Amino acid sequence: xxxxxxxxxxxxxxRWTDQDVAAxxxxxxxxxxxxxGGGLGSFALVDTLRVAGIPSNAIRVLTTLDxxxxxxxxxxxxxxxxxxxxxxxxxxxxxxxxxxxxxxxLREAWNAKxxxxxxxxLLQVFLEPVFADYYTPRSGQVYESVVRESARINWNSMLVxxxxxxxxARHGGGYFSVLTPPRxxxxxxxxxxxxxxxxxxxHVHLAVxxxxxxxxxxxxxxxxxxxDFHRVVNAYEPHEYVYEELLRRPSTVLVRxxxxxxxxxxxxxxEDRERKGAQTTVLHLFRHYIDKPQGDDPKFRRLGRNGFAYxxxxxxxxxxxxxxxxxxxxxxxxxxxxxxxxxxxxxxxxRREWExxxxxxxxxxxxxxxIGEVAxxxxxxxxxxxxxxxxxxxRSVQLAANFIIDATGLESDIxxxxxxxxxxxxxxxxxxxxxxxxxxxxxxxxxxRNDPGRMYASGSATLGGYYAGVDSFLGLxxxxxxxxxxxxxxxxxxRIGVSRSVKEWFRWMRNAPIPG
Amino acid sequence: xxxxxxxxxxTRLFLxxxxxxxxxxxxxxxxxxxxxxIGDVYAATILALFVVALFGAGWELLYHAxxxxxxxxxxxxxxxxxxxxxxxxxxxxxxxxIVPTGPxxxxxxFHFVTTWVVVWLTAIGPLRMVLLRWRFRxxxxx
Numbered sequence: 001x002x003x004x005x006x007x008x009x010x011x012x013x014x015r016w017t018d019q020d021v022a023a024x025x026x027x028x029x030x031x032x033x034x035x036x037g038g039g040l041g042s043f044a045l046v047d048t049l050r051v052a053g054i055p056s057n058a059i060r061v062l063t064t065l066d067x068x069x070x071x072x073x074x075x076x077x078x079x080x081x082x083x084x085x086x087x088x089x090x091x092x093x094x095x096x097x098x099x100x101x102x103x104x105x106l107r108e109a110w111n112a113k114x115x116x117x118x119x120x121x122l123l124q125v126f127l128e129p130v131f132a133d134y135y136t137p138r139s140g141q142v143y144e145s146v147v148r149e150s151a152r153i154n155w156n157s158m159l160v161x162x163x164x165x166x167x168x169a170r171h172g173g174g175y176f177s178v179l180t181p182p183r184x185x186x187x188x189x190x191x192x193x194x195x196x197x198x199x200x201x202x203h204v205h206l207a208v209x210x211x212x213x214x215x216x217x218x219x220x221x222x223x224x225x226x227x228d229f230h231r232v233v234n235a236y237e238p239h240e241y242v243y244e245e246l247l248r249r250p251s252t253v254l255v256r257x258x259x260x261x262x263x264x265x266x267x268x269x270x271e272d273r274e275r276k277g278a279q280t281t282v283l284h285l286f287r288h289y290i291d292k293p294q295g296d297d298p299k300f301r302r303l304g305r306n307g308f309a310y311x312x313x314x315x316x317x318x319x320x321x322x323x324x325x326x327x328x329x330x331x332x333x334x335x336x337x338x339x340x341x342x343x344x345x346x347x348x349x350x351r352r353e354w355e356x357x358x359x360x361x362x363x364x365x366x367x368x369x370x371i372g373e374v375a376x377x378x379x380x381x382x383x384x385x386x387x388x389x390x391x392x393x394x395r396s397v398q399l400a401a402n403f404i405i406d407a408t409g410l411e412s413d414i415x416x417x418x419x420x421x422x423x424x425x426x427x428x429x430x431x432x433x434x435x436x437x438x439x440x441x442x443x444x445x446x447x448x449r450n451d452p453g454r455m456y457a458s459g460s461a462t463l464g465g466y467y468a469g470v471d472s473f474l475g476l477x478x479x480x481x482x483x484x485x486x487x488x489x490x491x492x493x494x495r496i497g498v499s500r501s502v503k504e505w506f507r508w509m510r511n512a513p514i515p516g
Numbered sequence: 517x518x519x520x521x522x523x524x525x526x527t528r529l530f531l532x533x534x535x536x537x538x539x540x541x542x543x544x545x546x547x548x549x550x551x552x553x554i555g556d557v558y559a560a561t562i563l564a565l566f567v568v569a570l571f572g573a574g575w576e577l578l579y580h581a582x583x584x585x586x587x588x589x590x591x592x593x594x595x596x597x598x599x600x601x602x603x604x605x606x607x608x609x610x611x612x613x614i615v616p617t618g619p620x621x622x623x624x625x626f627h628f629v630t631t632w633v634v635v636w637l638t639a640i641g642p643l644r645m646v647l648l649r650w651r652f653r654x655x656x657x658x
Contacts, residue, residue, distance in 0.1 A: 092644075092651070100651055101644045130592055299584045311587065318589030321652045322518030478652050496648055505645040 004194035006178065010168075014426045017171040018200075026178075026198045027191050031060045032492065034177050034201040036164045036419065038063020039071045040095055041207025041459040043146065043155070044476040048098050048484045050153040051504045052493045055516030060199060061158045062179050068155065069146045071209055075410070076139050078238045080264040083140030088260055088313060088349055091125050091135045093474040095142065096149035098481070099505055100474075104137035107145075133351045134312045142473075152513050161185075162197070166422040167204050167455070174202045174453035203487065206445070206457040207476075211417035213237070214409040216256065222377040222385070231385060232377075235261045235407035242403050243272055250279035254387055254399055257407035258286055258308055259346040263354060265407050270357050270367060282367045283399050285389065288346070289371045300342075303350065306358070307369055310350040315343045319468040320475065329441065329466050333433035340434065340468050370399060377404075414461050423448070427455075434464020441466040442486040443479045452490065456483045518590045519583075523655025524576040530657050531635045531643070532569045539634045540565060540627065547627055550620040560611055560619040561627045567607045575603055593640050600632040 004025035010016060021028055033049070035042040038061045046059055065071060081087055092100040102110070105121040112118040124135040150156070162179040170176055177199040187194055213236045215223075223232050233239040235257070246253065246269070255265055262284075272278040290309050295301035303310040318324040324343060328336055361367025372389030375396065380386035384400045391397050414436050415421045423429040423437075428447040432438040438446040439462050448455040458479035460471045469475035481496075488495040496504070507514065519527065540561050549557050579599065583591055608624050619627075644651055 099644045099648060101641045103641070106641070126594060128592065129588070129590075130594060300587070302587050316588040316590070318518045318654075320518065322523075322654045323520045323589050325652070326520060326654060481649065481652070498646055501648045502646060 004192055004196070006165075006196060013168070014428075015169045015171055016176055021176060021198050021200075025192050025194065026196050027187055027194050028198045028200055029060070030200050032058045032201060033060075033203045033205065033487075034175075034199050035059065035061045035205040035207060036063075036167070036177060037061075037207035037209060037459075038065045038068065038159065039207060039209050040068055040146070040473070041209065041476050041479070042205065043068035043150070044095060044473075044480040045205050045207065045456075045458065045483055046155065046158065047096070047149060047153055048477070048480040048496075049487075049493060050514045050516075051098055051500075052484050052488065052496050053500070053516075054493045056154045056157050057516075059158050060160050060201075061155075062160050062162060062164050062177060062199065064161065064163060064182075067147065068150060069143045073139070073143055075210075075236055079235050079261045079407075080268045081139050083143065084138055086136040087139045087142065089136055089142075089473050090313065090317070091121075091137065093472065093477070094145070095473040095477065096145035097508060098477060099501070099508075100477075101505075104141060105135045108137065108141060129312055134349065148511065152508070152511060154513065160197075160199075164419055165196075166419060167206070167427060169427065169448070169450040170200065170453075173450055174200065175204045175450060175455060176200055177204060202453040203492065204453070204455045205483065206419070206423075206455070206461070207459050208417055208419060208461065210410050210412075210460050211414050211420065212412045214412040216374075216406050216408055218374050218377050219256075219404060219406050226379060228379075228385075231383075231402065232404045233406070235265055235405055236410055239405070242405070243268065243278075246272060246278045246280045246403075247276055250281075251402040252281045252283060252384075252400065254283045254285060254385075254401035254404045255407060256285050256404065257346070257409070258284075258288070258290075258348065259407070259409075260348045261410075262407035263308075263348045265405050266367070267354055267357060270361050273366060274357070274360075280366065282361065283401060284367065284369050285374075285387070285399065286369060286371045287373060289369070302347070309345065309347040311347050312349055313469075314347070314472060315340075315468045319343055320472070320478070325467065328468055333438075333464070336466070337432070337434040337464055340464065343468060370397070372397060411460060417461070420461055432464040436464045437461050439465030441482070443482050444486065454486070454490070456486075458483070518588075518651075518654060520654030520656065521576060521580045523653060523657075524580065525573055526657045527639060527643075527650075527655040528572045528576065529569055531638055532565050532572075535638045536565050536568075536631055536635050537562070539631050543627060543630055548620075548622050550622060552618050552620065552623065556615075556618055557623060560615050560624070563614060564607050564611050564624065564628060565631070567610045568603060571603070571606060571610070575599065593636075596639065597632075597636050600629065600636075604628050604632070 007024050035045055042061050091103040091105040094100050105125040108121045109118045124132045128134045162181040165178050165180055167175050167177045179197045213234055219232050223229055269280055269282050273280050286307050289307050290304040293301045294304045294309055316324055328339055372391040375388045375390050378386050380400050384402055385404055387399045389397050429445050430438045430447055437457055440446050443456050445455045445457050458476055462470045485495055487493055544557050544561055
């Protein structure tokens with residue numbers, strides 16, 4: 001007898017009955033809530049629900065990850081944020097602590113050894129952003145705190161390993177989530193062999209992260225045509241060997257993009273030159289060169305110069321909880337899409353030491369800025385790659401480089417994620433004016449409700465909804481709180497009120513496990 | 517802090533009525549009183565809280581207007597602390613006009629500065645432990 005698997009009937013049906021699943025001999029597990037993803041989005045929701053009193057046996061996290069911060073660390077490390085470097089996140093955006101207090105800066109000061117190390121973070125948050133750059137935590141501090149909180153909420157007991165291929169509505173309410181377990185998985189004794197496990201739940205939460213890394217079309221075409229994945233790399237792919245080769249011989253690197261990741265790459269290249277003696281020349285190619293503040297309205301104008309648009313975080317701070325958040329909540333889909341683009345887009349934080357580094361590079365001639373549209377990317381002489389651009393004066397310019405680093409973006413279309421694509425074709429979900437999932441203000445995925453069950457999502461796939469900073473620690477926590485409140489309103493757990501909030505905060509401070 | 521106008525005013529009133537008042541009750545007995553009876557000092561310091569609360573709506577309008585010229589639409593915690601200077605001067609003048617016999621500038625100064633710092637410290641930290649959603653609501657409590 002072959003292993004049980006999804007049948008053609010199941011794959012084509014938008015809605016399944018319990019009998020459909022039983023007839024396919026798929027093993028079924030009942031649990032009130034399933035969170036798909038297992039990264040920081042799932043972690044934020046589960047943390048909030050556990051604080052709200054939901055026991056761990058009422059939640060299953062379907063994931064391929066061992067740790068909630070695993071994907072984040074992978075992407076951060078590749079894009080040049082090792083554990084001792086600081087990420088771009090606010091002191092109060094504490095992903096391991098739903099209150100935002102004590103902040104990362106306070107904890108860094110508390111744990112520091114010397115008086116100076118204690119004073120520095122406190123002084124910085126006190127003076128930011130006017131007299132100092134924004135304080136931001138070291139990535140290592142974030143990871144360690146996530147691991148600590150994972151243990152406290154009994155995270156590992158909720159994990160089920162595998163890839164979720166689809167979530168379908170159930171006749172009678174709730175959803176079926178179909179998990180493909182890892183190779184070598186065997187069903188419990190007495191159950192027939194199966195390639196899938198079906199989770200039957202009232203509620204589903206999707207936190208599947210980035211659908212995939214986005215590549216510039218011309219670079220992707222070059223990589224495939226010339227089978228060259230060595231010299232043309234994406235910033236989000238591990239590419240440490242590039243920096244190692246640059247230390248060995250004088251080389252030229254072309255960097256594309258002008259956001260935070262491009263800045264990180266430039267900083268790494270220029271610091272290697274200053275500190276380790278690399279003889280690297282950096283060609284920085286801009287498509288849109290920003291040489292003045294952005295915006296005509298003095299009340300809505302962003303700092304811009306030297307090619308970059310500057311702001312502390314992905315969005316202005318008030319997008320997370322102030323007047324810009326309220327403004328966004330009042331707009332319709334196209335209006336939200338426009339405001340999100342205006343507040344966000346490609347930007348990078350202003351940090352005094354980074355500015356000085358780029359300035360020294362400009363003066364020394366080893367950091368050169370170029371502006372233009374790429375016409376072609378071709379193999380050049382002596383193992384170089386020639387990028388032909390058309391500059392603003394319509395002149396053709398050739399830039400030869402030993403390496404090209406694409407630092408233009410992480411996000412590709414949501415339909416590239418199999419689960420999200422299935423949700424669009426079979427689950428009732430639709431696209432927003434922004435092109436991602438159409439969302440309700442409560443972070444419910446519009447069009448997917450199956451009473452009494454509800455389906456929610458958080459993270460990158462929800463951008464364009466009623467919140468801009470969805471793809472940030474604080475945004476994941478905000479989504480988690482909205483979802484937890486919405487679930488409480490239909491009887492799943494209770495709304496966290498003042499007394500529970502205070503009681504659970506003290507429990508967090510003692511690092512005492514949440515029972516259940 | 518990233519307040520909205522409503523959030524600013526609500527947070528101000530809430531904190532003055534809770535930690536501000538509690539701190540005043542606790543601190544008055546140990547303030548330098550320059551010979552004034554404790555009852556008069558209580559009356560003057562609680563009046564000062566009222567003035568800060570009442571005039572606050574006006575001050576907050578001004579801060580809100582300044583905030584509009586900040587791209588981030590935020591309000592750095594340094595600014596929130598620095599508000600104490602103009603507000604303290606105005607509060608002293610008003611309290612002094614209402615209560616002809618006092619309080620002494622020294623008494624007023626120590627009460628005002630310590631209360632401001634206690635309220636400010638609460639707003640930038642522990643308040644979130646009590647009001648979980650406050651930071652997402654631009655400081656609105658209701």
